[in-house]
Amino acid sequence: MTNITDLKRKFMEIFHDEQVRFFYSPGRVNLLGEHTDYNGGYVLPVALNVGTTVCISKREDSKICLTATDLAERVCAGIENLDAYRKIKWGNYQLGVAYELLKAGYKVGGCNMLFDDTVPHGAGLSSSAAIECATGIALIKVFNPEKDVDRVELALLAQRAENQFVGVNCGIMDQFASVMGKKNNAIFLNCKTLDYQYVPLNLGDYVLVITNTNKKRSLADSKYNERRSECEKGLEILKKELPDITCLGDVTVEMYESVKGIIDDPIIEKRVRHVIYEDDRVLKAIDILNRNDLAEFGKLMIASHESLRDLYEVTGKELDTLFEEALKVDGVLGSRMTGAGFGGCTVSIVHKSAVEEFKALVGKNYTEKTGLVPDFYVMETDDGSREIS
Ligand code: GLA
Secondary structure, rough: OOOHHHHHOOOOOHHOOOOOOOEEEEEEEEEOOOOOHHHEEEEEEEEEEEEEEEEEEOOOOOOOEEOOOOOOOOOOEEEHHHHHHHOOOHHHHHHHHHHHHHHHHOOOOEEEEEEEEOOOOOOOOOOHHHHHHHHHHHHHHHHHHOOOOOOHHHHHHHHHHHHHHHHHOOOOHHHHHHHOOOOOOEEEEEEOOOEEEEEEOOOOOOEEEEEEOOOOOHHHHHHHHHHHHHHHHHHHHHHOOOOOOHHHOOOOOOHHHHHHHOOHHHHHHHHHHHHHHHHHHHHHHHHHHHHHHHHHHHHHHHHHHHHHHOOOOOHHHHHHHHHHHHHHOOEEEEEEOOOOOOOOEEEEEEEEEHHHHHHHHHHHHHHHOOOOOOEEEEEOOOOOEEEEE
């Protein structure tokens, strides 16, 4: 995270105000349970030690003025007129959160906000959720001091800002992980009920290495929506035999195996099979992590990637190459794509003594095979949204 003294100086240079408070929300990486959240299934993300810091002070008028440390321009929006800012190039995520807070009955007043991000953009590590959740906690705490922050509600508000104000379809995982993260723990979340549980992640001599394909994700949004509608079709078909289900997350492997013949369309069948078995892997992972059996957990990660590659078809050459090359390195327990896919990152569990070799070998072979140069981030887990001083 950027040094707070430097940020404060920068804030004063821009807004000439000393009455500043600081809030922070992290990015995330999902360890298991991909493309399950919008199916009411299970996910297992961790919050990372990169995120968004926002400096905020109140204004006398009713404008929300936003800028960022890596941005020359400033956006100033009237609170009565937020609707007009849905499609702006930068600032709509923040204004969307303000809009959703107002709709939910929170107070929001004029303020200056300076954003500083350390989550790599466009990498699938939820830089958007970090911005939304940092904005949300800042506006709630500054303008509603009498209220306790309801953290699950904050995550839902942030998701609504992204879905309805900005217009990006996403599940609840990213915002939930950003708000609820806990150092040295993964969050086991039931995305249907929003019941959750922390699961200890004791990496010992291992670290999480995140590898960025650095591939531009041009088709990601349309393919994401296509997968969602394929799952909806699958659900409708399964309901004929299983009338009580309301989402694919309700379907266990046993239930699915007894009725799967009714899905004729081989594409729909593959999509559904991925979701059902991926949910099952997450359930298995809870015991495995509680026993601290990282080797067994690594095997689930590998099976997850293979399913995302062969059944859900959201990987592509770059992610598959990173996955294959990672598994060739001694000291790697598991590796998989993480996030929506079609580019973005893989996450691998790597022995500390093998990290340099991992970077060298995976980097060299990836570039040879794809012509792209990857980035490697050795990251730690962290806590969720909070005020910092
Ligand atoms: C993106 C979305 C999440 C989730 C993942 C896939 O990151 O924002 O809600 O659907 O893809 O697991």
